[in-house]
Amino acid sequence: EHTFVGRERHLKTLRDTFQKSRTSVVAAHVHGRSGSGKSALVQHFLDHSESETGEPCLIFRGRCREQESVPYKSIEGVVDELATWLAELSLSQQRELVPDDAYALAKVAPIFRRVQWIAERFALAKAIEDLAELRQRGFRAFGELLHRLSKRHHIILSIDDLQWGDIDGLEMLRAALARDGLHILLLVTYRDEYSSSPALNALPSLQAAVVDISVGPLDPEESHELLTRLLPGQTVAVNSFKELIDQAEGNPYFLEELARHVRNGHALPQARTTGLDEILWSRIGALARPELEV
Numbered sequence: 001e002h003t004f005v006g007r008e009r010h011l012k013t014l015r016d017t018f019q020k021s022r023t024s025v026v027a028a029h030v031h032g033r034s035g036s037g038k039s040a041l042v043q044h045f046l047d048h049s050e051s052e053t054g055e056p057c058l059i060f061r062g063r064c065r066e067q068e069s070v071p072y073k074s075i076e077g078v079v080d081e082l083a084t085w086l087a088e089l090s091l092s093q094q095r096e097l098v099p100d101d102a103y104a105l106a107k108v109a110p111i112f113r114r115v116q117w118i119a120e121r122f123a124l125a126k127a128i129e130d131l132a133e134l135r136q137r138g139f140r141a142f143g144e145l146l147h148r149l150s151k152r153h154h155i156i157l158s159i160d161d162l163q164w165g166d167i168d169g170l171e172m173l174r175a176a177l178a179r180d181g182l183h184i185l186l187l188v189t190y191r192d193e194y195s196s197s198p199a200l201n202a203l204p205s206l207q208a209a210v211v212d213i214s215v216g217p218l219d220p221e222e223s224h225e226l227l228t229r230l231l232p233g234q235t236v237a238v239n240s241f242k243e244l245i246d247q248a249e250g251n252p253y254f255l256e257e258l259a260r261h262v263r264n265g266h267a268l269p270q271a272r273t274t275g276l277d278e279i280l281w282s283r284i285g286a287l288a289r290p291e292l293e294v
Contacts, residue, residue: 003229003256004044006222007037010213011052014045014187017211018053021185022154025177027208030189032215035253038189039160041215046158046187058153060085063160064199072109074169074199078157082145083111091116097152099144101137108138108172139172143179150183158187162203163194170202177206217250226252230259 013028020026032038049057062077070076086094094117103121106112113119149155159165177184186208190200218226223245248254 003226004040005226005229006218007041007044007215010041010215011045013211013213014041015052018154018156018185020209020211021156021183023183025182025184025186025208026211027186027188027203027206028211028213029203030187030213030215031192033251034191034193035251036215036217037252038215040252042158042160042187042189046156049156053154055154057156058085058149059156059158061158061160064162064164066161066164068164072166072169072172074159074162074165074167075157075173076169078159079109080111083109083114086112086118087114087116094118097145097148099141099148101141102145104134104137105141105145106138107134108142136175139175140179142172143176143182146176146184147179147182150181155184156187157184160189161191162188162199163190163197165197165199167198167202170199170205174206177208218252218255219250220245223248223250223255226255227259230256231262 010030017026017028030038030042045052046059046061049059060078060081062075062079062081064073064077072079086097089097094115098115098117100121102112102115102118106115106118106122113122146155173186177186186206188203190197194200220242227245245255248258
C-alpha cells in the first residue's frame with residue numbers, strides 16, 4: 001500500500017467529476033509518466049470514496065497487465081468484480097437487476113454464469129449460432145445491467161493501466177455506455193509513454209464527457225513530507241536530500257525507493273556521493289537471482 005500525500009487539486013477535480021456523473025456518463029482520464037502516482041491517486045480516492053463524494057458508491061475495479069492475454073482484457077477485472085458482487089445477492093435481487101437476455105452476456109463473459117439467475121437462464125437458452133448477434137446481445141445486456149444498477153446506486157468503474165488494454169474490451173464498454181439514461185463515473189489511468197497504444201487510441205470511441213487529469217511530480221515540500229512519513233523517527237531535512245529529491249524529480253516511486261534504501265539498514269545517502277541511480281541499482285542487485293539449471 002502506497003503512502004499518499006498532497007494532490008489536493010487532483011482530488012478536488014475527481015470530486016467535481018463525480019458530481020457531474022450523477023446525471024450522465026463521465027470519464028476521468030488520469031495520466032502521467034510511470035511512477036508519478038496516478039494509480040495511488042485513484043486508489044486513495046476510491047478507498048475514501050464515501051468521504052470524498054459524500055455518499056456511498058458501488059465501485060468495480062480492474063487492471064490491465066502487460067503480459068496477460070484474456071478476452072475483453074480492458075474490462076475483464078471490472079466484469080469479474082461485478083459478477084462476483086451479483087453472485088452474492090439473493091435470487092430475488094438478481095431477478096430485479098439482471099436483464100432477460102443476460103444469457104448472451106454469460107456467453108460473452110462466462111464468469112457471469114456464477115450468478116444463479118443468469119446460470120438458470122443460460123442453461124435454458126437456445127444456442128445462438130450467429131456470433132456477431134451473440135456479441136451484440138451480450139454487449140446490450142451489459143449496458144442494461146449497468147443501467148439498472150445506476151438507478152439504485154452511484155456507480156464507479158475504475159480501470160488501471162489501460163495502455164495495456166485491448167480493443168474488444170473497449171468496444172464492449174463503448175456499447176454498454178451508449179445505453180440511454182446511464183449515470184456512471186469511469187476512471188481510467190494510463191502512462192503517457194504509451195500514448196500510441198491501440199487501447200488509448202480507441203478511448204475517444206467511448207463518447208463520454210472527458211475530464212483530463214494530468215498527474216505530475218510532487219513539489220519539494222510534498223516530497224519531503226512523503227519521505228518523512230515513509231521514515232518515521234528518522235531525521236530527514238530537505239537540505240540533506242535536496243540533490244536526491246531533485247534527481248527523483250518529484251516521482252513518488254523513486255522517493256519510496258529512497259526510503260526503502262534507508263529502512264533496509266543503509267545509511268542516509270549523502271547527496272554528493274550517492275545518487276538515485278546507485279540506490280536503484282543497489283535494490284536491483286539485492287534481488288535473488290534464479291539458479292541456473294545444469
